[in-house]
Amino acid sequence: QVQLQQWGAGLLKPSETLSLTCGVSGGSFSGYYWSWIRQPPGKGLEWIGDINHGGSTNYNPSLKSRVTVSVDTSKNQFSLKLSSVTAADTAVYYCAHLSLDLHAFDFWGQGTMVTVSS
Amino acid sequence: DIQMTQSPSSLSASVGDRVTITCRASQSISTYLNWYQQKPGRAPKLLIYAASRLQSGVPSRFSGSGSGTDFTLTIISLQPDDIASYYCQQSHTAPCSFGQGTKLEI
Numbered sequence: 071q072v073q074l075q076q077w078g079a080g081l082l083k084p085s086e087t088l089s090l091t092c093g094v095s096g097g098s099f100s101g102y103y104w105s106w107i108r109q110p111p112g113k114g115l116e117w118i119g120d121i122n123h124g125g126s127t128n129y130n131p132s133l134k135s136r137v138t139v140s141v142d143t144s145k146n147q148f149s150l151k152l153s154s155v156t157a158a159d160t161a162v163y164y165c166a167h168l169s170l171d172l173h174a175f176d177f178w179g180q181g182t183m184v185t186v187s188s
Numbered sequence: 189d190i191q192m193t194q195s196p197s198s199l200s201a202s203v204g205d206r207v208t209i210t211c212r213a214s215q216s217i218s219t220y221l222n223w224y225q226q227k228p229g230r231a232p233k234l235l236i237y238a239a240s241r242l243q244s245g246v247p248s249r250f251s252g253s254g255s256g257t258d259f260t261l262t263i264i265s266l267q268p269d270d271i272a273s274y275y276c277q278q279s280h281t282a283p284c285s286f287g288q289g290t291k292l293e294i
Binding site: 114116132169 | 189220222224230231232233234237238241243275277279283284285286287288289
């Protein structure tokens, strides 16, 4: 059973860089894609980007210029950086496991509320 | 990008009711359609993948159908534990995209 535990700063000022990390346990880290998804308060879900154990990334074009997803295979962790944040980036951020068999997100982190406010 | 449109946006039903939520894609996505349940303050939970396949551990009162552009999630005999928001998601074309959600109330 894969488990994802995420952490990072929850309060940022405009123009700062959001930084979150997700640790993976209970399953293989290799051979899968690991994703970041966000949800603004009271709104729907938006896929941000993903990475595999080899470091190959995919990003949502709407955020691509500001997003970096990286991986540390020695620690079974992957991370999200989102630069130049504004109030529009206020959201709950989730890490998730993309099952290549199911073509669906089958395991999720607990979520981190990130608020951008001056 | 593929747009996913759910209806209704909110729904009130009674315990024991049959509930249907629909999801429409802006272009054909075959059966690359997933459904998630999200309870307040919790992460989404995968219910159905590939339009109609029940994820392990999900009660059989949940079912999904459809292909191409039109899909449905059905809950037969609604239970109090089913109070949640429900989201569809297409995994056919990158970037993957979600519907805006359906909030189910009793």
